[in-house]
Amino acid sequence: MNARHDLLVVGGGPAGLATALHAARAGLDTIVAEPRQAPVDKACGEGLMPGAVRHLAALGLHASGHPLTGIRYVQGTHRVQAAFRHGPGLGVRRTHLHSVLHQAVSEAGVPVLPLRVGEVRQDATGVSVPGTGLRARWLVAADGLHSPVRRSLGLEVRNRAVPRYGLRRHYAVPPWSAYVEVHWVPHGEAYVTPLGPELVGIALLTGQRAPFATQLQRFPELAARLPAEAAVTGVRGAGPLRQQTP
Ligand SMILES: Cc1cc2nc3c(=O)[nH]c(=O)nc-3n(C[C@H](O)[C@H](O)[C@H](O)COP(=O)(O)OP(=O)(O)OC[C@H]3O[C@@H](n4cnc5c(N)ncnc54)[C@H](O)[C@@H]3O)c2cc1C
Known part of the structure; x- marks a missing residue:
């Protein structure tokens, strides 16, 4: 895991997988960290609005x-x-939506690492995950409602x-x-x-x-x-x- 990637996506839910797919298709060397095994389920109303349906179709x-x-x-x-x-x-059932996105990401050659990211560090040229050897030019935090990355970067506000x-x-x-x-x-x-x-x-x-x-x-x-x-x-x-x- 010492390679330097263009993009590290933390979280392989719908947002992370769709982002990874767009990035890979744009030619970025992309990697996803998602500790849960596919297909991931989650409490959700499972209603895709027409805009989301169009975005899925645009991804083919x-x-x-x-x-x-x-x-x-x-x-x-x-x-x-x-x-x-x-x-x-x-x-649409979350598990089915996740399977569709996960398969497309695999077919695009994007590795999904079974990794839970805790702390992340930024410097002038990129982002790294201490203790893993992972490093990328950019990081997308797609790690959900209680985003550990948001917390690690001091961006959490008490509600x-x-x-x-x-x-x-x-x-x-x-x-x-x-x-x-x-x-x-x-x-x-x-x-x-x-x-x-x-x-x-x-x-x-x-x-x-x-x-x-x-x-x-x-x-x-x-x-x-x-x-x-x-x-x-x-x-x-x-x-x-x-x-x-x-
Ligand atoms: C009850 C309920 C009903 C909803 N109904 C709807 C609806 O009908 N329609 C709709 O569009 N939206 C609905 N939503 C919102 C929708 O579920 C979220 O907007 C959507 O799941 C966000 O996707 P995401 O990929 O950002 O996050 P998530 O789906 O939460 O995925 C985040 C991923 O990050 C991973 N992760 C977490 N921590 C780490 C870490 N440290 N390192 C690596 N990975 C990590 C998790 O395992 C998870 O797979 C509902 C939400 C709730 C709670």
């Missing part, structure tokens, strides 16, 4: 999932919705807002709409994303800490459609969601 990539027509907001008996104006979005968390789970039920539904209750919202002919993803965003099943009961319309026995994945969480930089 295709992910399969459920086309999304638009967004619908639901509060009690009130509903308001809008169709996307510039093509459909796509409901005083009420912390909000995300919880997601999948249900083997036929989607009842091609719209992403956002259901509102006083202490949070639920994102319902159609993902396949028999698969719906539910992402709950809330400032209140409680198990997924308890939170879901606050959305009676959803709870009625989503019996516990239809759950096909465990609950994954993420948060606090809002992070700041100086």
Whole structure:
């Protein structure tokens, strides 16, 4: 690992892999550090907006999932919705999206090192990762919400807002709409994303800490459609969601 690369991408999530792909295709000697094995899963609503679908297509990539027509907001008996104006979005499992991007990066000849980057050091000519021999002219920190690189560079700012968390789970039920539904209750919202002919993803965003099943009961319309026995994945969480930089 003593080679000097043009670009080191820290984090092999969607942002890191897409960046690595663009860089490799632009002729940069690129390397990715990602400690988790592909395909990486994560708490997410899994709805790609039309812009993201276009970016994937521009990379020559295709992910399969459920086309999304638009967004619908639901509060009690009130509903308001809008169709996307510039093509459909796509409901797609994170694991599938990750596999598509990971394969493209491999095919582009970009190594993905199973490495967790801690500290990074900058000098006049590049960036290095102490203890690894890794060195590159540029580094992209794509290491997610709680970015260790951001912390290492002293760019973390304490956030005083009420912390909000995300919880997601999948249900083997036929989607009842091609719209992403956002259901509102006083202490949070639920994102319902159609993902396949028999698969719906539910992402709950809330400032209140409680198990997924308890939170879901606050959305009676959803709870009625989503019996516990239809759950096909465990609950994954993420948060606090809002992070700041100086
Ligand atoms: C509940 C919830 C719902 C969401 N719903 C949607 C949605 O519907 N649509 C949408 O577009 N977005 C949604 N998002 C946001 C979306 O998930 C993120 O914007 C997206 O995952 C960011 O991608 P990323 O590649 O930057 O980071 P991540 O996907 O978090 O990837 C970061 C990667 O960095 C790696 N990493 C971490 N530390 C290190 C380290 N020290 N060294 C090396 N690698 C490291 C991690 O293993 C990880 O693979 C949602 C988020 C949440 C929490």
